[in-house]
Amino acid sequence: MMRTPIAAANWKMNGNLALIETFAKHAWPQGNVEKIFGLPAIYLNKAHEMGLKILAAEDVSAHESGAHTGEISATMLKEVGVTYAIIGHSERRTDHGENEELLIEKWKQLKSQGLKVIYCIGESLQEYEAGKCDEAVLRQMKPVLDAGLVDAETVIAYEPVWAIGTGKAATAEYAQQVHAKIRALLQGNVADVSDKIRILYGGSVKPDNAAELFVGADIDGFLVGGASLQADVFDKIVGAMV
Numbered sequence: 001m002m003r004t005p006i007a008a009a010n011w012k013m014n015g016n017l018a019l020i021e022t023f024a025k026h027a028w029p030q031g032n033v034e035k036i037f038g039l040p041a042i043y044l045n046k047a048h049e050m051g052l053k054i055l056a057a058e059d060v061s062a063h064e065s066g067a068h069t070g071e072i073s074a075t076m077l078k079e080v081g082v083t084y085a086i087i088g089h090s091e092r093r094t095d096h097g098e099n100e101e102l103l104i105e106k107w108k109q110l111k112s113q114g115l116k117v118i119y120c121i122g123e124s125l126q127e128y129e130a131g132k133c134d135e136a137v138l139r140q141m142k143p144v145l146d147a148g149l150v151d152a153e154t155v156i157a158y159e160p161v162w163a164i165g166t167g168k169a170a171t172a173e174y175a176q177q178v179h180a181k182i183r184a185l186l187q188g189n190v191a192d193v194s195d196k197i198r199i200l201y202g203g204s205v206k207p208d209n210a211a212e213l214f215v216g217a218d219i220d221g222f223l224v225g226g227a228s229l230q231a232d233v234f235d236k237i238v239g240a241m242v
């Protein structure tokens, strides 16, 4: 089964208009890699106008519209040219107490607008040290599987929390092991689409470890934070996947 690999940038709360312009002007290689740019919501419209493709929001409201000050709806994201939304990133789970119940509502909003989901999961350092990675993955995956939300276009981003922004990426072997377990979980629940779903690894992906990680049969690309903030560095990660 050939899955189109993904290199997804996650700028988090970084960047500015000048960086958007640099990225929009960068000659991204065509190739077989789907390049996705996850940007702060306030820059998405501009990025779209400048021709940067493909865009992802870093979050979305769980509500359709109405009295929810500060929130941004799936309809709004769609209107400004967004294709994907990252939901359930560990920073949102930690900083904003986001849980599966809420993420299911966000996912439903995205689905109703035909936006694609990059659903982030991953064990904490404590869970990792206690050997509870499988439990964490199951806790985060089961509710969305039971809710019938996972389809062929779903992208899962496995990001062990201890590897995010620490410079300590998971080993290629460990990442592939977990990805294979996630694939098996998908096979057991959504068998008809399980080989189409892209499973990304995230956590300290850099140009010098991307090629090695990408070897894993169930590693379909990356969600990249720090190394996605410079066009030439992110481009090298894309290059490691071609």
Ligand code: PGA
Pocket: 010, 159, 163, 164, 165, 166, 167, 202, 203, 204, 205, 223, 224, 225, 226, 227
């Ligand atoms: P990092 O972040 O590449 O800086 O570790 C990854 C992420 O949080 O998506």
